Amino acid sequence: MVTDGIRKEIERLVSLHGYDAGHLEQFAEFVLAQKKPKAKAKTTPKKPKKVPALKLSEVKEAVYKYFAVSNTDELKESGEFQLATRDMELNFSKKDSWEKLYRDFVGILPNEVGETGEDCINGINIFKYFKPWQVFGLDGTTATEEQIKSAYRQLSKVYHPDNPQTGNAKVFDRINQMYRSINPNTFK
Structure with missing residues (x-):
């Protein structure tokens, strides 16, 4: 028998991912009909290890490597770096x-992989990172226009400001920015 709690979870999954409610309810009934396993000895679940933040020297080395330079002076002189960061306010002592x-x-910084929280979608803090493909859960090399639209619609339903349970105007605006950046027909 499907409980109210399970029905609420089914509703949440339907609104979040667009799953078919009927299929989820059938699956829940199937699982509940299975024989309950014998109780195992209680074990304390292990907390996932928190990945430490990179040291400043490690962060710098990765940036140097990306721009093919060996120190901060070379980085500042690099035309590629200047072009890529011309609108950024940077303080190299911070x-x-x-x-x-x-x-x-x-x-993604190792200690920020798989983040959770109000501003996170698919483990990505959308205000720290502009990673549309990961946020939409798509592969940028193979995603079709229809898959992009579908992923966008699902997230839009969840975060639209008119949604009383999960609406968030700030997140919704960011999702729209990401959608416009990857949808080839947005500006047609």
Whole structure:
């Protein structure tokens, strides 16, 4: 018998991912009909290890490698770097500036992989990273226009400001920015 709690979870999954409610309810009934396993000895679940933040020297080295330079002076002189960062306000004595460079050009900082929270979708903090393909859960090399639209619609339903349970105007605007950046027909 499907409980109210399970029905609420099915509703959440339907609104979040667009799954078919009927199929989820059938699956829930199937699982509940199975014989309950014997109770195992209680074990304390292991907490995932928190990955330490990179040291400033490690962040700098990764940025140097990305721009094919060996130190900060060479980085500042690099035409490629100047072009890529011309609108950025950077302070090379602050770790925050180096981390911003890492996020924008190298990748996701190891201690920020799989983040959770109000501003996170698919493990990505959408205000620290502009990673549309990962946020939409798509492969940028193989995703079709229809898959892009579908992923966008699903996220839009969840974060639209008119959604009383999960609406968030700030997140919705960011999703729209990401959608416009990867959808080839947005500006037609």
